[in-house]
Amino acid sequence: MLLALGVVFLMLATTGWTAVHRPETAVPARAAALAAWATARVDGRPVPAADAPVRTVARFFAGLDATQRARLADGYPLVVGNLDGAPAATRYRANHNALAQTARLEETRGKDVALTPADRANAIRRAHRFESLAEAGRQILLFDPSGDGLVAEVFGDLDAARRVSVIVPGVDTDALTFERSQRRLTAPAGMAQSLYDAELSAAPAARTAVIAWAGYVAPDGVGVDAATGRLAVQGAARLEALAAALPGRASVALFCHSYGSVVCGVAAHALPDRVTDVVVAGSPGMRVGNAAELRTSARVWATRAEGDWIADVPHLEVGGVGHGADPVSAGFGARLLSSAGAHSHTGYFEPGTASLENFAKIGTGGFGSVACANGGDECRGGISGTDGH
Numbered sequence: 001m002l003l004a005l006g007v008v009f010l011m012l013a014t015t016g017w018t019a020v021h022r023p024e025t026a027v028p029a030r031a032a033a034l035a036a037w038a039t040a041r042v043d044g045r046p047v048p049a050a051d052a053p054v055r056t057v058a059r060f061f062a063g064l065d066a067t068q069r070a071r072l073a074d075g076y077p078l079v080v081g082n083l084d085g086a087p088a089a090t091r092y093r094a095n096h097n098a099l100a101q102t103a104r105l106e107e108t109r110g111k112d113v114a115l116t117p118a119d120r121a122n123a124i125r126r127a128h129r130f131e132s133l134a135e136a137g138r139q140i141l142l143f144d145p146s147g148d149g150l151v152a153e154v155f156g157d158l159d160a161a162r163r164v165s166v167i168v169p170g171v172d173t174d175a176l177t178f179e180r181s182q183r184r185l186t187a188p189a190g191m192a193q194s195l196y197d198a199e200l201s202a203a204p205a206a207r208t209a210v211i212a213w214a215g216y217v218a219p220d221g222v223g224v225d226a227a228t229g230r231l232a233v234q235g236a237a238r239l240e241a242l243a244a245a246l247p248g249r250a251s252v253a254l255f256c257h258s259y260g261s262v263v264c265g266v267a268a269h270a271l272p273d274r275v276t277d278v279v280v281a282g283s284p285g286m287r288v289g290n291a292a293e294l295r296t297s298a299r300v301w302a303t304r305a306e307g308d309w310i311a312d313v314p315h316l317e318v319g320g321v322g323h324g325a326d327p328v329s330a331g332f333g334a335r336l337l338s339s340a341g342a343h344s345h346t347g348y349f350e351p352g353t354a355s356l357e358n359f360a361k362i363g364t365g366g367f368g369s370v371a372c373a374n375g376g377d378e379c380r381g382g383i384s385g386t387d388g389h
Helices: 002-014 028-038 054-062 066-075 088-109 117-133 188-202 230-245 259-270 354-364
Strands: 139-144 150-156 163-168 208-214 251-257 275-281 299-303
Touching: 028 088, 054 230, 066 088, 088 117, 088 139, 150 188, 163 188, 163 230, 163 259, 163 354, 188 208, 188 251, 188 354, 208 230, 208 354, 230 259, 251 259, 251 354, 259 275, 275 354, 299 354
Parallel strands: 163 208, 163 251, 251 275, 275 299
Antiparallel strands: 139 150, 150 208
């Protein structure tokens, strides 16, 4: 253990694992929106608090007609778009408005000679990203431009879905990296689109939806933040809120990649029962010694691709550094999935890989045909039928 701990600190000191300072500066537009929302009324009725319980928010919006919902989405987009419990369609409309407005603000900043060239260039990149996210037809469930930005996007009909898959990504995830034109499947939006397409192929009649959820502040690079659980604790609270706020009674499967698996591990004990499956890929650990310590009724699945560098990270936790046992180790107790065809740390959502095919089967309830890591059927033990019961 001491040797492994020494390796961790050696990596922290010599391989670029450095702490990254995140300036905690408030976004004036978001602050102003929250202040305005606090005194907002709908035909004389006060709106719920921005941090009100999901049921309170849902009950309030259920009492509004379409015109009233649209008026709130248009008047308070930076609040309504992030309001757990508000109807998905209302949030999509609000976030479309918020993205368009914020893109214009960033375009203006990009021309401000009082800013440094680097800040102007960053503003232009943000403007382009927000314009892309605001394109017609995109279903943005969450948009907060504060800091590096939080985003979540839905693929499919969330209201009609009987099964919802949620992609929980890892390090270097923010509004700018939410989607990529190159190496598309390494970004949350690309991962989710790939999984949604695979689910449609695996079960064309299934009513599914997939969410690309970059809804927490992720570590910048493989630094100290990535080696500790501080950001995972904050992300877990947000993930729990998302799972509780999804509409209807759809079951939920979480697909947690890299540091995202740390978030899922911390959240596991508090997730609602509707979360039936937690799948981790390329995991540095889930901050527990074994699957039983997650204290969840959900099935826990794990996979690691050939050549994934995460295998070389010491799987331990000492003094808050490290994330505990390796989820693909024999003693952890997860159901081990094949990832044949996937290569490196970012290849799990590539079409044609066993990992993506397995994810799609879990997401659609086709548990009887998932491919286990060793070619046997051990990972399917105790599951009968296509619905997992």
